[in-house]
Amino acid sequence: MSSDISYTTEEIAKLLKISKLTVYDLIKKGELASYRVGKQMRIDADDLEAYKQRAKSLSASERPAPSFAEQPAAIQAAAPVNGPRPIVITGQDVSLDILAKHMEKQLPGMRPLRAHVGSMDSLIAMYRGEADIVSTHLLDGETGAYNLPYVQRLLVGASYMVVNLLSRNAGLYVRRGNPSELLGWADLGRPGLRFANRERGSGARVLLDEQLRLHGIATGGLLGYDREQTNHLGVAAQVASGHADVGVGSEKAASLVGGIDFIPLIREQYDLVVMKNAASAAWIPDLLRIVRSEAFKGELEAIAGYDLSRTGDILHET
Secondary structure: OHHHOEEEHHHHHHHHOOOHHHHHHHHHOOOOOOEEEOOEEEEEHHHHHHHHHHHHHOOOOOOOOOOHHHOOHHHHHHOOOOOOEEEEEEOOOHHHHHHHHHHHHHOOOEEEEEEOOOHHHHHHHHHOOOOOEEEEOOEOOOOOOEOHHHHHHHOOOOOEEEEEEEEEEEEEEEEOOOOOOOOOHHHHHOOOOEEEEEOOOOHHHHHHHHHHHHOOOOHHHOEOOOOEEOOHHHHHHHHHOOOOOEEEEEHHHHHHOOOEEEEEEEEEEEEEEEEOOOOHHHOHHHHHHHHHOHHHHHHHHOOOOEEOOOOOOEEEEO
């Protein structure tokens, strides 16, 4: 029976041919019923079918009523909430899992949903109203600044807050002993090097592309440049297995994969971006309190490679 079948958010995204963040957005708006099993969100087959039937019932001539995200702020603030309110947190660093855990424990009216999405796609999702807290580590090669130049370009006209979460080392993954003798960004132009790359829009991909541009290295001649992995561990594993000579990523992932060395080249800034609106006004003070708390920072301090000297600082606010 269909009532015995349930799907993960990833499976729903594949079935409907939409992004996982769009699935979360449907859950947030109450258009797709869901429930939690451990850390995983599940959607019953019956609820999926009910959503599809509602979508089909809208004729081409009918205009659907505005979604919750499209309602005026006053209506959003007064709208009744049945059960915990979903809060979508995007990004791939383990610090975000720790943040979600603290929010769920300390804010019983909230239900954090973790979406493992790259920095650029996270900001685009926030612009579309599909994410509540996004993490970003995007280097602007022209200014040397992290994140704010991208945030200002993508969230034009919006009201938002940028809060530092941590800083961490980024650099090159190389095979144990560094047989290619790579020391810096300029060395990536050497012929014959095999790359393991990240997907477009990720912070590591932007970092690599900016450094290649600044050093005048054309991507067309780089072996494996189009071989994309969806996280740091995937890139590190490609190097460790001998399928690639070099990749770009964070120091933390290098410590989790044997058979590689890490060459630190830059201190990257890992920030949180929060859209300021009627809905978020209720929980932004709690978010700042948690990020600045000794309990939260104490867990991050146990992870090697994190600089917490500015954790919780508001870097920019509109």
